[in-house]
Amino acid sequence: MSAGASPTISPPAFEVAPFHPWHLAHIEPRDSDGIDLARIGDPVERGAAYAAAGPAFTGMRDGRIAFCFGAVELWPGVGEAWSVTSPLIETMPVAFHRLVLRTIESQQRLHRCHRLQASVRQDHRIGIRWLHRLGFIYEGRMASYGPDGSAHLRFARFL
Numbered sequence: 001m002s003a004g005a006s007p008t009i010s011p012p013a014f015e016v017a018p019f020h021p022w023h024l025a026h027i028e029p030r031d032s033d034g035i036d037l038a039r040i041g042d043p044v045e046r047g048a049a050y051a052a053a054g055p056a057f058t059g060m061r062d063g064r065i066a067f068c069f070g071a072v073e074l075w076p077g078v079g080e081a082w083s084v085t086s087p088l089i090e091t092m093p094v095a096f097h098r099l100v101l102r103t104i105e106s107q108q109r110l111h112r113c114h115r116l117q118a119s120v121r122q123d124h125r126i127g128i129r130w131l132h133r134l135g136f137i138y139e140g141r142m143a144s145y146g147p148d149g150s151a152h153l154r155f156a157r158f159l
Contacts, residue, residue: 013095016103019056019068021047024084027065032124033084039147054079055107059099061088069100071107071116079111081118101134104157114159119145119152131155 024043040046047068050056056070066088071079081104089096108116118136120127132138136155145152 013092014059014061014066014099016099017058017060019047019051019058019070021045021051023047023058023065023068024050027068027084028086029084030087030089032121032127033086036121036147037084050082055111057103059089059096061091064088067096067100069103071111071113073111073113077112077114079108079113079116081116097130097133104134108157108159112159115156116158117154117156119154121146122151122153128153 021044024037024047029037037043050070050072053072054070056068058065059067065086067083067085069081069083071081073079083100104116107113117139118131119142120131122141132155134157136157139154139156142152142154144150
């Protein structure tokens with residue numbers, strides 16, 4: 001860098017904000033997430049239930065909703081993770097993964113969540129690999145679990 005030149009600062013890959021229920025109605029989900037989102041009823045009502053039940057966040061990219069994720073507290077120390085993603089995460093997959101992993105780790109400690117569990121459609125290969133990368137451990141298959149009666153796989157991570 002020459003003397004007097006300013007360093008180039010890249011904008012963050014995603015801007016993270018508190019989750020609002022209407023975000024679920026305005027995200028353009030990836031096909032894999034849209035399957036279940038379309039079957040859970042009114043997305044704003046579902047979003048309100050998620051927002052009331054535990055910490056939740058929304059990631060934005062270029063003014064558009066890229067992802068929403070959070071955890072529903074089932075009882076003290078145990079949460080159920082959820083997420084809805086758009087194709088925008090595919091533009092910055094490493095940044096997305098690192099942001100979600102840091103958030104999970106910090107929120108799990110902050111809320112003293114000794115068990116965080118998640119489910120994923122049995123046919124969602126990318127989601128299964130991602131849960132493993134986030135430190136979740138496979139626990140078993142749940143027949144007829146999804147809103148459409150599809151089989152899901154249960155994963156959990158521990159403090």
